[in-house]
Amino acid sequence: MLKGIVLKIPSDNSIVESVQIFVEKIGLTAGVSEEDVTGLSIAVMEVVKNAMEHGNGGDIRKHVTIHIDVFSGRLQFLIDDCGTWQPEADLGHEPGEGEALISSRGRGVLIARNLARWLDYGLNPEGKTRATLIWPLS
Amino acid sequence: MKIKEEMKDGVMVLRLSGKVISGPDLMELKTVFQTAVNNDMGNVLLDLGHVAWMDSSGLGVLVSGYTSLSRAGARMVILNATKKIHELFIITKLITIFETFTDEKVALASLKE
Known part of the structure; x- marks a missing residue:
């Protein structure tokens, strides 16, 4: 049983691909199917990239921490950044129209929400932004 | 991801396959998009029939290609987006700017108009 895995990474885009491969391996080990595992890793990495870019403002000195646990029938990712984003102020974010639609803001979270069975934003015990992504295991 | 380029009826056809996600690809x-704009290659038909997955970075490159081509007076249309990719276009609302086709002949004809 995979329990208590913690991955602390700098907000550096060059590390994203390696972390994605790691997430896929964790997914496969936990029992996610070959067919679904890319969807899982894309969902997790969209949240991670969002944390790096928006939560940590792309500051390489700031870290994103990923806590991974397997529970009975579900795989849980807690993704913490150093930001203090207030989700309640941004609930129902829409992609926008025209120029706003062309810009990339918010697209990653929309994709993650679409792929993940459960994605929610809140605060960790230190009052920083925490995303919770839960993937059911069949 | 693999990219195959060909010219067909005067249109640049780009056929992508695999995963269009973050990374060197x-x-x-x-x-390829930038070269098409710089060399004034004209309209682009983007075949996504064999694309299994796409993330926000992949979408960002498609949007950037679309925007660059539009500014250069050219058009980019999409062919054979799979159900999964089409859903992505819907949730991100990009379906409102991308023209999509399921028939290559019809898509090519639309680019000649």
Whole structure:
């Protein structure tokens, strides 16, 4: 049983691909199917990239921490950044129209929400932004 | 991701396959779009029939290619987006700017108009 895995990474885009491969391996080990595992890793990495870019403002000195646990029938990712984003102020974010639609803001979270069975934003015990992504295991 | 380029009826056809996600391959796709604009290659037909997955970085490169081509007076249309990719276009609302086709002949004809 995979329990208590913690991955602390700098907000550096060059590390994203390696972390994605790691997430896929964790997914496969936990029992996610070959067919679904890319969807899982894309969902997790969209949240991670969002944390790096928006939560940590792309500051390489700031870290994103990923806590991974397997529970009975579900795989849980807690993704913490150093930001203090207030989700309640941004609930129902829409992609926008025209120029706003062309810009990339918010697209990653929309994709993650679409792929993940459960994605929610809140605060960790230190009052920083925490995303919770839960993937059911069949 | 693999990229195959060909000219068909005067239209540049780009056929992508595999995963259009973050990584070095995406830079290659970006370069292909930029070369098409710089060399005044005209309209682009983007075949996504064999694309299994796409993330926000992949979408970003498609949007950037679309925007660069539009500014250069050219058009980019999409062929054979799979159900999964089409859903992505819907949730991100990009379906409102991308023209999509399921028939290559019809898509090519639309680019000649």
